[in-house]
Amino acid sequence: MGRVVRWGLGLLLVVGLLLAGLVLLPLGEWLPGGTVADVPTAQVVNGTAFNRLFPPAGPGEQLVFTQEKRGFSEARLKQGDATLALLAISDTATAPEAREKFSASGERIQGWPVVEQGPQASALLVAERFQVKVIGQGAGLDLSQRRELLDAFDLKGLAALQAPALPRRQAARGPALQPVPQPALRSAAEAA
Amino acid sequence: MSATVLERLERLPRRNLTVLALRGISTVVPGDWRNITSADDLIREVMGSDDPALIAQVRARADVLSRARHEGYGRALSLYEAVNRSQQAAGGLRLLANVGGAVPLLRRMADLTPASDTLQAADLGLKVAAELLAFTQVNGLPGDSFGDFAAALAEYGSEARVRMAALVCFDALLPLGDQALERLDALLGQVGQADLRQLPGYAGMASLIPGRGEVAHLDFIRRGVDTWLGWAGGFVGGLGLTGQKAVRALETTLGPWQGRFDQLATFLDVFTDTYRHTGTQAVARRLVERAAAEI
Numbered sequence: 001m002g003r004v005v006r007w008g009l010g011l012l013l014v015v016g017l018l019l020a021g022l023v024l025l026p027l028g029e030w031l032p033g034g035t036v037a038d039v040p041t042a043q044v045v046n047g048t049a050f051n052r053l054f055p056p057a058g059p060g061e062q063l064v065f066t067q068e069k070r071g072f073s074e075a076r077l078k079q080g081d082a083t084l085a086l087l088a089i090s091d092t093a094t095a096p097e098a099r100e101k102f103s104a105s106g107e108r109i110q111g112w113p114v115v116e117q118g119p120q121a122s123a124l125l126v127a128e129r130f131q132v133k134v135i136g137q138g139a140g141l142d143l144s145q146r147r148e149l150l151d152a153f154d155l156k157g158l159a160a161l162q163a164p165a166l167p168r169r170q171a172a173r174g175p176a177l178q179p180v181p182q183p184a185l186r187s188a189a190e191a192a
Numbered sequence: 193m194s195a196t197v198l199e200r201l202e203r204l205p206r207r208n209l210t211v212l213a214l215r216g217i218s219t220v221v222p223g224d225w226r227n228i229t230s231a232d233d234l235i236r237e238v239m240g241s242d243d244p245a246l247i248a249q250v251r252a253r254a255d256v257l258s259r260a261r262h263e264g265y266g267r268a269l270s271l272y273e274a275v276n277r278s279q280q281a282a283g284g285l286r287l288l289a290n291v292g293g294a295v296p297l298l299r300r301m302a303d304l305t306p307a308s309d310t311l312q313a314a315d316l317g318l319k320v321a322a323e324l325l326a327f328t329q330v331n332g333l334p335g336d337s338f339g340d341f342a343a344a345l346a347e348y349g350s351e352a353r354v355r356m357a358a359l360v361c362f363d364a365l366l367p368l369g370d371q372a373l374e375r376l377d378a379l380l381g382q383v384g385q386a387d388l389r390q391l392p393g394y395a396g397m398a399s400l401i402p403g404r405g406e407v408a409h410l411d412f413i414r415r416g417v418d419t420w421l422g423w424a425g426g427f428v429g430g431l432g433l434t435g436q437k438a439v440r441a442l443e444t445t446l447g448p449w450q451g452r453f454d455q456l457a458t459f460l461d462v463f464t465d466t467y468r469h470t471g472t473q474a475v476a477r478r479l480v481e482r483a484a485a486e487i
Contacts, residue, residue: 035260035261035262037256037260047332048336051336051340064344064347065335065343066334066348066478067331067332067478067482068335069263069331069482072482072485072486073334074334074481074482074485076347086481086485088482088485092486095486095487098486098487117246118239118246119240119241121241131485133485135239135240135485137238137240140240
């Protein structure tokens with residue numbers, strides 16, 4: 001093989017690799033593993049939308065936002081230097097398994113199911129999509145304080161958020177998007 | 193596949209020079225510092241629960257989050273890695289300059305190493321810029337206004353107090369003297385493109401710094417440092433930090449030190465990696481707080 005051919009082949013190989021690399025470079029975004037649970041970011045509500053739905057801080061307390069990512073927003077409720085609780089709203093589009101725990105729940109706040117996770121965490125599922133959570137920190141909060149905080153979120157605003165449709169395999173599972181009537185009201189209606 | 197954040201947390205040393213240096217410096221800031229190297233302990237602390245099933249759920253979620261490239265947790269850690277390499281290389285250069293000055297044959301080499309203060313200022317600038325970049329990678333831009341974002345940064349600063357104290361003491365007060373923060377602006381003004389290129393960490397970070405080219409990057413670093421100086425000035429003033437105080441704090445764990453302050457700084461640069469150590473812990477905590485809220 002002539003030297004020219006060898007060099008030519010080598011050059012061709014290098015140029016080919018370079019071109020292929022350049023062509024594939026913008027595709028890196030779509031390679032698997034880029035987003036959480038491989039759910040496209042367009043299907044997840046941006047955390048910015050959640051910020052205004054957090055409860056206002058009580059007297060002597062402060063609400064400090066600590067994280068805001070796609071599908072997630074978190075704030076700390078502080079009193080002086082001590083952190084009382086972590087407050088968070090997340091879109092369960094990337095974590096469908098998080099919705100399952102609510103199917104066993106009997107208790108409701110403003111019609112939405114609520115569950116306890118361990119001694120310090122209370123979770124609420126709004127519109128079968130958004131999880132609201134309060135996790136007591138340090139000395140902790142008791143159950144009623146956590147429930148009060150959950151109730152203080154703007155749950156109506158959260159339920160009314162324009163959420164992009166879930167991927168089909170997830171949507172097939174969640175039929176009802178309306179709040180279930182509150183048990184208290186129902187029993188009152190039955191009594192009457 | 194590279195290690196997840198929690199795996200890296202568990203690989204951190206439990207007892208070595210880095211941990212001793214951090215324990216020493218933690219005596220100058222209020223509150224106690226624990227060297228958290230167990231993911232389960234961290235999750236337990238955040239969730240306030242001992243339930244192994246719950247802990248496993250949080251952990252699984254944290255691993256999913258840290259594997260997603262878009263989420264930036266891996267990127268934040270590679271920033272810390274890059275800066276750490278830079279620190280050790282810069283420390284090595286200064287060590288060489290110190291030794292080189294005494295050995296005739298090596299003196300030429302010592303002449304080649306850049307002015308130690310300028311290099312140290314560039315190294316600190318790189319660290320502060322990396323800190324800001326890593327913060328936005330991990331936490332996004334929290335809140336709806338600039339005030340919210342500033343509050344989020346301040347909150348992070350007080351949460352990572354020991355990390356900040358280590359940064360201020362080891363990278364500013366000890367090598368540059370007690371007037372370090374006042375001098376920093378002028379020193380950074382002397383840092384040229386060539387100096388920046390000389391820092392090995394810069395090569396690892398360059399693609400993550402906004403702007404194209406070294407001039408734009410230097411500008412970003414200077415502006416980042418300006419932002420940080422406002423906060424750091426209050427931090428140093430509030431705690432009354434000085435080089436002397438830092439040395440005394442370090443002596444409680446590392447033993448007596450007879451040499452100069454900048455020699456101690458060089459020693460710490462070469463033999464410890466406090467920046468990466470506390471950085472991994474800070475990222476892990478924020479990750480676990482998110483995972484706990486999402487399960």
